[in-house]
Structures are given as C-alpha cells and as structure tokens.
Amino acid sequence: MKKSRYPGVFTDRKHFYTLSEDKEDVYGEKVIKNKKGYFHQWVPFRSKLCAAMHMKLKSFPFKNSNVLYLGASTGTTVSHVSDMAKWVWAVEISPISMNKLVKLAERRKNIIPILEDARNTDAISLWVSRPEVIYQDISQRDQVDIFLKNMERFSPSIGFLMLKTRTIDMRSQPKEVMIKSKKKIEEYYDIKEVINISRFQKDHYAFVVIG
Numbered sequence: 001m002k003k004s005r006y007p008g009v010f011t012d013r014k015h016f017y018t019l020s021e022d023k024e025d026v027y028g029e030k031v032i033k034n035k036k037g038y039f040h041q042w043v044p045f046r047s048k049l050c051a052a053m054h055m056k057l058k059s060f061p062f063k064n065s066n067v068l069y070l071g072a073s074t075g076t077t078v079s080h081v082s083d084m085a086k087w088v089w090a091v092e093i094s095p096i097s098m099n100k101l102v103k104l105a106e107r108r109k110n111i112i113p114i115l116e117d118a119r120n121t122d123a124i125s126l127w128v129s130r131p132e133v134i135y136q137d138i139s140q141r142d143q144v145d146i147f148l149k150n151m152e153r154f155s156p157s158i159g160f161l162m163l164k165t166r167t168i169d170m171r172s173q174p175k176e177v178m179i180k181s182k183k184k185i186e187e188y189y190d191i192k193e194v195i196n197i198s199r200f201q202k203d204h205y206a207f208v209v210i211g
C-alpha cells in the first residue's frame with residue numbers, strides 16, 4: 001500500500017483506500033489489515049467523491065480539516081472522510097439512515113451526526129463552528145440553492161457539490177442542467193473544477209467551488 005497523490009489516501013495502484021482504526025466494514029467494502037491499521041477500500045461506484053478522484057479531481061483539502069457534510073446517508077463516504085478529517089459534522093434528514101450513521105459515529109470519534117434538513121442552516125449552526133470544507137450530496141430539486149445557502153452561512157474556504165442532474169430536471173440533458181447550475185453558482189462564487197463523474201455515477205457532476 002502506497003500513499004496516493006491525495007493527502008490521507010492510499011493506493012495499491014488500482015483502488016484508493018483510507019486508513020482507519022475501525023476494523024468493521026461500513027458498506028461491504030474490502031478491509032485490509034496490516035501493522036498500520038485497517039485499510040478500507042474506497043469504491044467509486046458507491047462514493048461520488050471517490051468517483052471524482054478516479055476522474056482526476058485536483059482539489060483535495062480533507063486531511064486534518066473540519067468538514068460540514070450535507071446528505072450523509074448511512075455514512076459510506078462520511079466514513080472515508082472521517083479517516084482523513086479532524087471533525088465531520090454529518091447532516092442527514094432521514095431518521096432511518098441516521099440510525100446507521102449514529103452506530104458509525106459511536107465507532108469513529110470524530111463524526112458528529114446531525115438529524116436535520118440541510119436547508120435549516122440556523123439549526124445546523126447550533127452544532128457547527130467554522131468548517132473549512134463543505135461537501136454536499138443531496139438529491140433534491142433545490143440542491144444548488146441548499147449548497148449556496150450553506151456556503152453563505154458557513155463561509156468555508158472550499159465547497160464540493162455533487163450534482164444529481166436528474167432530480168433537478170428529468171427532461172433536459174444532464175449537460176444542460178450542469179451548465180445552468182454552473183451559471184447560478186458563478187453569480188456568487190468562482191468555480192475551480194467541474195468533473196463529469198457519469199462513468200461511475202450516472203448523470204452526476206462534481207463541482208469544486210472556492211469559498
């Protein structure tokens with residue numbers, strides 16, 4: 001296992017891995033033990049962040065950062081982020097997903113699960129202080145507005161938006177939806193990267209936005 005070009009991420013040349021003290025798999029991923037700890041394979045078909053890495057993502061500010069993660073679900077990507085970050089505030093609206101996320105947070109001491117609608121930034125701000133990174137993966141029609149609202153409220157230095165084009169507009173082409181979303185974000189922020197991750201995650205784009 002070697003260090004990859006992404007800080008805090010390892011590679012066997014084919015797959016990416018994060019290093020954890022947690023021996024349990026989170027989503028059925030392969031876990032390899034050696035004297036350093038447990039290397040959890042990071043699967044690009046399950047995690048949009050990993051998909052973006054396989055598509056040559058350049059920005060990678062997660063190591064030792066405080067991350068506000070919106071749309072945590074059961075913790076697939078959160079688990080890998082927690083292996084690298086200082087703190088992860090993990091916001092999820094579904095109580096059913098939250099059950100599993102809480103179990104993960106009991107094993108990983110740097111995850112703070114928050115059962116909340118990501119639109120409700122007032123409520124989230126009661127738990128979160130000064131995130132350096134916002135990462136959002138929420139399949140809602142107003143996902144771009146949710147992202148902009150959180151970027152404005154928490155002023156991170158960088159934001160990641162995993163755009164699911166189909167939930168914004170079923171009838172338009174994914175590329176058209178991406179262009180419209182890009183224009184909307186550019187009214188307020190500079191965009192550093194736009195990556196088509198459809199090879200792993202159908203009709204999705206990853207945006208990296210400067211805060």
Ligand SMILES: C[S@@+](CC[C@H](N)C(=O)[O-])C[C@H]1O[C@@H](n2cnc3c(N)ncnc32)[C@H](O)[C@@H]1O
Pocket residue numbers: 046047048070071072073074075076077078091092093094097116117118119137138139140
């Ligand atoms: C595609 S899944 C996230 C997968 C996860 N990011 C991962 O990679 O492991 C989207 C999640 O967003 C959650 N969600 C939807 N609307 C939300 C909202 N308004 N606020 C917070 N979470 C929301 C859903 O319940 C779902 O768990």
